[in-house]
Amino acid sequence: MSLFLGYEVDKDGNPTDKRLEIPAKILVRHMAAFGSTGSGKTVLAKIIIEEAAIEGIPIIALDPQGDIASLIKLADPKVIEEHGLPLKMLREYKDKVYVKIFTPASTKGLPICIDPIVFPDAKAEHEDAIRLLDNSSRTLVRVLIKVTGLPSSYESKAFAVIYELMKNYWQKEKEIKDLKHLADILVEDPLNSVDYGKYLKDAERERLSQSIRSLTIGTSELLFELGERLDITKLIKKEKGRTPINVFFLKTLTTDEERHFFISILVNRLYDWMINQGSSKKPRLIFFIDEIAPFCPSGTVKPGPKEGLKLIFRQARKYGVICIIATQSPKDVDYKAFEQMNTYAIGRITARQSREAIEHIVTAGAGETRAAKIINKLPRLEAGNFVLVSPDLKKDIQFFKTRWLLTEHETLTENDVRKLKEALISAGIIEVTTPEVTKVPEVKPEEVQPPTEAIDTKIEIEKPATMKPKEKIKDKEISKKEDILEELPTPKMSEEELETALKRPRIVGVKTPSSNEDVIAALAARLEELGHTEFGLEFLRDLVKKGQLKYPVAREWYYIEVNTALKTGLAHLEGEKLVYDFEKLLKNVMDEIDVSELNVDEHRVRKKFEKIIKSAKRANFIEYILLGRPFLKY
Ligand SMILES: Nc1ncnc2c1ncn2[C@@H]1O[C@H](COP(=O)(O)OP(=O)(O)O)[C@@H](O)[C@H]1O
Numbered sequence: 196m197s198l199f200l201g202y203e204v205d206k207d208g209n210p211t212d213k214r215l216e217i218p219a220k221i222l223v224r225h226m227a228a229f230g231s232t233g234s235g236k237t238v239l240a241k242i243i244i245e246e247a248a249i250e251g252i253p254i255i256a257l258d259p260q261g262d263i264a265s266l267i268k269l270a271d272p273k274v275i276e277e278h279g280l281p282l283k284m285l286r287e288y289k290d291k292v293y294v295k296i297f298t299p300a301s302t303k304g305l306p307i308c309i310d311p312i313v314f315p316d317a318k319a320e321h322e323d324a325i326r327l328l329d330n331s332s333r334t335l336v337r338v339l340i341k342v343t344g345l346p347s348s349y350e351s352k353a354f355a356v357i358y359e360l361m362k363n364y365w366q367k368e369k370e371i372k373d374l375k376h377l378a379d380i381l382v383e384d385p386l387n388s389v390d391y392g393k394y395l396k397d398a399e400r401e402r403l404s405q406s407i408r409s410l411t412i413g414t415s416e417l418l419f420e421l422g423e424r425l426d427i428t429k430l431i432k433k434e435k436g437r438t439p440i441n442v443f444f445l446k447t448l449t450t451d452e453e454r455h456f457f458i459s460i461l462v463n464r465l466y467d468w469m470i471n472q473g474s475s476k477k478p479r480l481i482f483f484i485d486e487i488a489p490f491c492p493s494g495t496v497k498p499g500p501k502e503g504l505k506l507i508f509r510q511a512r513k514y515g516v517i518c519i520i521a522t523q524s525p526k527d528v529d530y531k532a533f534e535q536m537n538t539y540a541i542g543r544i545t546a547r548q549s550r551e552a553i554e555h556i557v558t559a560g561a562g563e564t565r566a567a568k569i570i571n572k573l574p575r576l577e578a579g580n581f582v583l584v585s586p587d588l589k590k591d592i593q594f595f596k597t598r599w600l601l602t603e604h605e606t607l608t609e610n611d612v613r614k615l616k617e618a619l620i621s622a623g624i625i626e627v628t629t630p631e632v633t634k635v636p637e638v639k640p641e642e643v644q645p646p647t648e649a650i651d652t653k654i655e656i657e658k659p660a661t662m663k664p665k666e667k668i669k670d671k672e673i674s675k676k677e678d679i680l681e682e683l684p685t686p687k688m689s690e691e692e693l694e695t696a697l698k699r700p701r702i703v704g705v706k707t708p709s710s711n712e713d714v715i716a717a718l719a720a721r722l723e724e725l726g727h728t729e730f731g732l733e734f735l736r737d738l739v740k741k742g743q744l745k746y747p748v749a750r751e752w753y754y755i756e757v758n759t760a761l762k763t764g765l766a767h768l769e770g771e772k773l774v775y776d777f778e779k780l781l782k783n784v785m786d787e788i789d790v791s792e793l794n795v796d797e798h799r800v801r802k803k804f805e806k807i808i809k810s811a812k813r814a815n816f817i818e819y820i821l822l823g824r825p826f827l828k829y
């Protein structure tokens with residue numbers, strides 16, 4: 196399955212007749228498009244969307260500027276011919292694809308209701324489920340604070356309560372129907388899921404419940420209750436063989452909070468859907484986010500969708516979900532998002548900082564000399580001209596010019612979307628709806644593609660707003676801090692020493708340990724083994740990096756660790772502290788290495804053991820457990 200993106204360009208920058216086609220499967224390792232405003236990023240993404248949809252890959256696209264929604268408007272056949280494209284392509288698009296424009300919190304297009312309660316599937320892996328519950332509770336609490344004015348002093352306790360409650364319901368396979376239901380449970384919980392008193396006074400609990408309830412009335416209601424419930428399986432379902440392109444028209448959301456919240460929920464849903472599909476090498480879905488910077492910004496600012504997006508970028512390839520992101524301002528996007536992308540399309544870039552921000556990407560893909568040449572060319576590239584950098588392509592560096600679109604490229608306003616819908620209604624294509632109607636009419640796919648002549652609206656192309664992230668000035672400082680954070684979780688002591696210890700000849704089966712060192716090495720190996728139970732160090736390091744160490748994922752792990760340690764009899768509990776027992780560990784190790792009597796200096800072994808434990812840094816989660824310190828403070 197290959198996607199026709201345009202034509203190769205020769206050394207002098209002139210387009211040739213040679214078509215540039217790329218296999219869809221390389222995009223499973225994700226793509227980022229860079230370029231100044233007007234360089235053609237959105238058009239390029241729309242070309243990929245058109246091609247993929249014709250090939251049967253469904254799309255979910257976030258449209259912050261309103262120019263993706265025009266995928267619903269077929270181009271004039273004359274124009275298509277003028278640009279050398281066969282009319283057959285236009286017909287194919289018309290016959291094989293249908294476009295839905297969702298307008299959150301509005302009935303101008305198709306309303307869509309988001310409900311922050313996402314329950315993992317009962318079959319979900321424990322770790323995945325925990326991540327999802329964690330993410331939904333976090334998102335919900337964030338919106339309660341930002342949208343309903345819940346005091347931020349509630350944050351951690353509200354989070355703990357909601358997380359524990361949801362987890363209990365999920366584990367008992369009981370449903371939480373919606374926000375109202377959650378608000379009810381908080382006041383009276385038949386399952387008694389949480390020791391509520393531990394976190395919230397009665398009045399606080401009542402306040403939290405009311406805060407949740409307030410999301411279901413007034414303007415919030417539009418977002419949370421209006422329209423069809425967001426359901427990925429339904430969204431991407433083919434109808435009579437036609438593949439859907441779902442455009443989320445974000446301009447109907449008026450504040451950053453609303454947009455962020457909406458995207459967070461969508462991302463959570465997508466994640467949940469993804470992990471329930473099981474892995475796939477074949478592309479299953481394209482998730483496109485245009486102008487991603489405000490949703491996944493660089494620095495320490497963490498708008499709602501950021502963590503969820505990064506999680507999706509990290510994991511999506513396993514599940515055949517193609518992520519495509521575009522930005523005019525790469526330095527304003529979290530570089531970790533780019534690290535997950537394997538193909539880059541770079542168009543004209545006029546701003547020096549933006550060129551600098553992508554220099555290392557080009558260098559990594561092209562080597563220093565070629566990279567310098569490419570970067571030099573960027574300011575003078577014409578609109579629609581790109582360099583494709585991808586180790587997955589036969590030619591790892593390829594200049595090309597995009598083909599013309601099969602659809603119009605216009606920036607639609609909310610009213611345009613409304614008129615489109617009205618045109619569809621008056622043509623009898625979709626049911627008449629009134630703003631009060633909360634159910635989206637069943638849109639028959641074969642009729643969704645509006646006849647181009649039914650729409651006669653002159654649309655002024657709005658200049659996309661230039662983004663001014665609030666954190667611009669502090670950016671350097673912030674990324675420095677992030678770097679420090681990155682370095683933190685690799686403690687000097689434990690891991691390195693444990694590793695060295697492990698590299699020593701295996702001790703199991705050795706009849707007579709000759710020295711303290713062997714016993715210590717065995718102890719160290721034992722400790723590491725414990726650290727690897729269930730999630731292992733990788734997972735823990737990940738948690739530390741994400742700053743999620745405190746609660747409740749850490750707690751979750753802590754319990755697993757506690758149980759394993761208790762079961763194996765290697766530790767005991769002191770209150771909530773898990774304390775590893777030197778004697779027991781030592782005995783265990785001795786049994787393992789077949790020694791009945793200790794013929795080494797126990798005092799020295801113990802001292803060394805304590806030293807290992809004590810030199811552990813707090814930042815390292817596993818060592819924190821080994822130290823037996825409580826980390827349930829939050
Ligand atoms: N139907 C079309 N097909 C291909 N390119 C188009 C079409 N309409 C306009 N363009 C080109 O796309 C450019 C705008 O690109 P766009 O993708 O909106 O930029 P960006 O997203 O990088 O800001 C215009 O300058 C124009 O040359």
Ligand SMILES: [Mg+2]
Nearest residue numbers: 236237485659
């Ligand atoms: Mg654009």
